[in-house]
Amino acid sequence: MFPSPGLSHLIPLVEFAKLLLQQHNEFTVTFLIPSLGPLTPSMESILNTLPPNMNFTVLPQINIEDLPQNLEPATQMKLIVKHSIPFLQEAVKSLVSKTHLVALVLCMFSTDALEVAKQLNLSSYLFFSSGAVLFSFLLTLPKLDESASSQFLESSYETVNVPGVSFPFHVKDLPDPVLYERSSDTYTSLLDVCQKLSLFDGVIMNTFTDLEPEIIRVLQESENKKLCVYPVGPIIRNESNSEANIGGTLTHEQLNELAFGLELSGHKFLWVVRAPSKHSSSAYFSGQKDDPLEYLANGFLERTKENGLVVPSWAPQVEVLGHGSVGGFLSHCGWSSSLESVVNGVPMIAWPLFAEQTMNAKLLTDVLKVAVRPKVDDESGIVKREEVGKSVKRIMEGDESLEINKRMNELSDAAAATVLSDHGSSRKALSALALKWH
Structure with a gap:
């Protein structure tokens, strides 16, 4: 091989x-x-x-x-x-x-x-x-x-x-x-x-x-x-492996909109923050040395400390997705991450950044219907905080959430059966x- x-x-x-x-x-x-x-x-x-x-x-x-x-x-x-x-x-x-x-x-x-x-x-x-x-x-x-x-x-x-x-x-x-x-x-x-x-x-x-x-x-x-x-x-x-989990990066403006959106959603969250960059694939071959938490808006960590856990750069993704209390996964839709989400039955917020991730996102949202995708603002080219909050609620609350969870659980069962x-x-x-x- x-x-x-x-x-x-x-x-x-x-x-x-x-x-x-x-x-x-x-x-x-x-x-x-x-x-x-x-x-x-x-x-x-x-x-x-x-x-x-x-x-x-x-x-x-x-x-x-x-x-x-x-x-x-x-x-x-x-x-x-x-x-x-x-x-x-x-x-x-x-x-x-x-x-x-x-x-x-x-x-x-x-x-x-x-x-x-x-x-x-x-x-x-x-x-x-x-x-x-x-x-x-x-x-x-x-x-x-x-x-x-x-x-x-x-x-x-x-x-x-x-x-x-x-x-x-x-x-x-x-x-x-x-x-x-x-x-x-x-x-x-x-x-x-x-x-x-x-x-x-x-x-x-x-x-x-x-x-x-x-x-x-x-x-x-x-x-x-x-x-x-x-x-x-x-x-x-x-x-999980820290090097294989490097993933993509967001701009500074998008990072802060995501932060405010998580806060607006009112749901508990674990957020792995990476230092911002103008190039979404910048972390692919080389790790980052900046402290990503320094880029968050003043007061965000203090205001969300009861509801959120913010972790710099890396977390054990496989183990997190396998935990029973995780209700949704905001992902760049790399294929490995998408499969990990399917295997563990975790609905997704699709946020593609580079490579073939947009194709994967369309499969997850439009064909399999196990993910929601936040709308990008036409003028600024970013996902606004209100849209982030709305997307979190879509996979965590109400009838749409129940339907997505049902389909994801069916896929998860099928994934287990097909191999075992x-x-x-x-x-x-x-x-x-x-x-x-x-």
């Missing part, structure tokens, strides 16, 4: 490997880790505590000077992989000489490593840690690109149809890299990934049939019969995959 760089890509792949080996312990898994620098303490902790039939090799570091500066995170990850290909090739050749290697499993931003699988005549599988809605769109992007005008995808389409979704997505709701200039590294890098998706022997997907039934059906019945889709989720962390039951759809998908590897 060859993860994309970074802890947030390693964790789902490790959790998937554990799931595979719990049910099919005749396999052995080796992780081949690309690196730009020394492993972080969290990565070391995860890799050094792998079960006996899982091991790892850290590939030689690539030279940071070989990478352009100020790249968008996804493009940087893809380039790190590209520069690691010669090291990967040697590591895989070594494994082939010592063991019966049946497959190479790659992550989304590791698709350039597909050439290694092809050269060595190995089966290649994509582990897709996001949902089927994003995969279905990405599979469609090359065709959209071919028919788009020369300048901008955004200027060619107002809306885009995603196979398996009953409503069109507005272009502004698509993943960030799609909205870049078509000649930019960011856009061309994403397009290159999308063009390789149909070349894999199979796609292992971190979703489950009851969550995205129509999209999964369309993917499995698509014209491209070669592409086998294995929905084996939900795969979530058993415990011998007849569960994800359990069956995993068995089918293991059989193929045999």
Whole structure:
């Protein structure tokens, strides 16, 4: 297994490997880790505590000077992989000489490593840690690109149809890299990934049939019969990790509107505050050093001390969501966080910030109807305090809250059954995959 760089890509792949080996312990898994620098303490902790039939090799570091500066995170990850290909090739050749290697499993931003699988005549599988809605769109992007005008995808389409979704997505709701200039590294890098998706022997997907039934059906019945889709989720962390929970950031103005909104709602809250930034993804690769509590309006902490607990920078999200007293989760709608919320049956306030989070938010609010989404003020571009307070009340009080809770509990039950039951759809998908590897 060859993860994309970074802890947030390693964790789902490790959790998937554990799931595979719990049910099919005749396999052995080796992780081949690309690196730009020394492993972080969290990565070391995860890799050094792998079960006996899982091991790892850290590939030689690539030279940071070989990478352009100020790249968008996804493009940087893809380039790190590209520069690691010669090291990967040697590591895989070594494994082939010592063991019966049946497959190479790659992550989304590791698709350039597909050439290694092809050269060595190995089966290649994509582990897709996001949902089927994003995969279905990405599979469609090359065709959209071919028919788009020369300048901008955004200027060619107002809306885009995603196979398996009953409503069109507005272009502004698509993943960030799609909205870049078509000649930019960011856009061309994403397009290159999308063009390789149909070349894999199979796609292992971190979703489950009851969550995205129509999209999964369309993917499995698509014209491209070669592409086998294995929905084996939900795969979530058993415990929180501070580095994997970095998430997004808000502007200073939005931070204070959120604060006043929580106060207006009158409900008890736990708020993990991060220092504000103009760029919502600024905390993705680097942690923050400022004390975030210094940015809150004077008197807020004192006024809300009976109702709220404000925690700087980080809290154990998995453990918090699993606590029975939590009635709602305001989330940026990253896929892992969305699955954690579903598994624990916690309704959501959808507050997408970057990457594919807006697509996930639309799935949660418009299709699954287990989340509410605050309206952004047209003039200021921010969510005003009154809207924040209203959104909290919508998931905590009244008939709408009861309906959302009911649907979320049904999904939570389905999530448990699909993995734990011998007849569960994800359990069956995993068995089918293991059989193929045999």
